[in-house]
Amino acid sequence: MHEMSVALEVCRLAEERLGEATDTLVALGVTVGDDAGVEPENLAFCLEALLAEPPFRGAEPRILREPGDALHLSYLEVTDDASPDD
């Protein structure tokens, strides 16, 4: 039910990590535990909608399932001209 809030937070984390380089994002992986209280398909749908809009340019959301209640942004895939601030 709160998948959109979760998706917004995922995008905020991605933006924070990428800085100005959000347009280089190709895909992002989100780990969703079976007991995280998040519906994976719904989350993917929300992420697709958000990632289609600026500052992103159509990056692909990938949902990674695992047991437990984990809910985290696992990785970002960027084209090589990205300059993330980490």
Place this chain on the structure above:
Amino acid sequence: MPVRTIEVRERVMARNDEIAGRVRARLAAAGVPTFNLVSSPGSGKTLVLERTLAALGDELRIAVVTGDVQTHNDADRLARHTDQLVQAVVTNGACHLDARQVETALAAIDLAATDLLFIENVGNLVCPAAWDLGENAKIALFSVTEGEDKPSKYPNMFRAARWVVFTKLDLLPHVPFSLERAVELARAVNPDLGFLMTSSVAWHGLTEWLSFCRARARQGVPV
């Protein structure tokens, strides 16, 4: 174009939990016990609070932060019963309150002049379970007009709560609801739960609840 992977592994709730920690520290420093009331829509959160404010308003300074998806209706209802500030948060579609909204709402509340703070969450047994608001404890309201199996259907909420307040007990003779079974199912997901029985419309229907509130207000029983 070559693609590079950046490992992140950052918890999605990390930011909310960080703000919730800040809120909790602030409330603790001010000595204000805080309860996050959660339940399905229509289980009677606002009415319990209305009656509580009406009954205890003279002896305790009770402040309320109330969240609704749309409208200020609940805040308006509550404001009639108290001089303390009732802060309304309209979530504009979001299904829960988050810690940032509570932190913002607290800015308008004089915590030094508050003995007890209630946060009335959005009516929803799913999402509010996952969002820490910085409260001392969540209290789940559970009306006898609902299914007894709510704890089995929404285990995360009943795990997150410390107390269950059964509401609308005046309707018990008219509905096929077994309190015993409901308590049993709630204990099955969380053996540490405490239970209170209430009716907001019956004579003395809130006696136990009001004693609970009195006992836990500022400098009362630690929560």
